[in-house]
Amino acid sequence: MADPSPGELRGPCDQEEIQIGQRFAEHIPTEQGNLQPINKQRTFNVVAREILTQFQVWQRACYSRNIEWGPITAKIISALPQFYGREAEVIIRCTKMLHNRRDYLRRRVKTHITVLKSGETPCISKCTQCCDKYHCPYCETWVYKPRESGSVVNHVQNHLKLAVHEEDFTIVKCNLKCREYAHFHCCYCPATVLRRGQLKTHLTKCKQKFNAEEELEGTCSFEESPEHQ
Ligand SMILES: [Zn+2]
Numbered sequence: 001m002a003d004p005s006p007g008e009l010r011g012p013c014d015q016e017e018i019q020i021g022q023r024f025a026e027h028i029p030t031e032q033g034n035l036q037p038i039n040k041q042r043t044f045n046v047v048a049r050e051i052l053t054q055f056q057v058w059q060r061a062c063y064s065r066n067i068e069w070g071p072i073t074a075k076i077i078s079a080l081p082q083f084y085g086r087e088a089e090v091i092i093r094c095t096k097m098l099h100n101r102r103d104y105l106r107r108r109v110k111t112h113i114t115v116l117k118s119g120e121t122p123c124i125s126k127c128t129q130c131c132d133k134y135h136c137p138y139c140e141t142w143v144y145k146p147r148e149s150g151s152v153v154n155h156v157q158n159h160l161k162l163a164v165h166e167e168d169f170t171i172v173k174c175n176l177k178c179r180e181y182a183h184f185h186c187c188y189c190p191a192t193v194l195r196r197g198q199l200k201t202h203l204t205k206c207k208q209k210f211n212a213e214e215e216l217e218g219t220c221s222f223e224e225s226p227e228h229q
Pocket residue numbers: 127128129130131132133135146
């Protein structure tokens with residue numbers, strides 16, 4: 001009962017992503033005025049985000065492991081002198097922001113075309129680029145030659161029959177030029193693997209890793225956490 005649903009928990013993260021640009025414009029000029037705690041927190045978020053971006057950490061939130069915090073905290077503190085001597089707190093706040101960011105990226109990640117989300121169907125349409133036939137969306141033309149729609153539909157159905165199912169995803173074999181050989185794309189990370197068996201092993205580990213990270217770092221409560229200043 002006490003636990004909000006994942007959707008409710010995560011709402012603020014999305015908002016954070018969408019509205020941060022506006023916040024910057026709205027809140028920075030009045031920063032010196034009557035500071036509500038929430039505005040202070042937003043100011044911190046805006047400044048930290050900008051600096052994390054400068055250090056290429058924000059963009060790679062999904063993969064950030066060994067962040068060199070020294071120069072980052074120094075820069076944040078020079079922009080927000082009220083954090084002088086509170087490096088550890090700055091790191092904790094930034095880590096939470098990165099965690100939210102990772103959640104956000106994970107939820108909106110544009111999966112590879114060969115990774116279908118539940119309810120998504122293959123898109124087979126007439127070629128407007130090189131011919132007047134239909135292409136398999138998962139094969140380069142030198143692997144599967146463009147044909148009439150009926151043949152392509154059958155061929156794509158084969159892709160689906162041989163697909164790997166993982167949670168809400170259907171992963172079909174990829175014959176596009178991402179790799180030299182036919183392969184599968186992971187639905188959780190950018191990895192590709194050559195064999196079905198490898199994919200299943202990878203998916204098990206990859207999913208465990210995500211879940212472990214989530215447990216370690218807690219939920220997306222940063223927006224709601226009390227300001228202590
Ligand atoms: Zn074509």
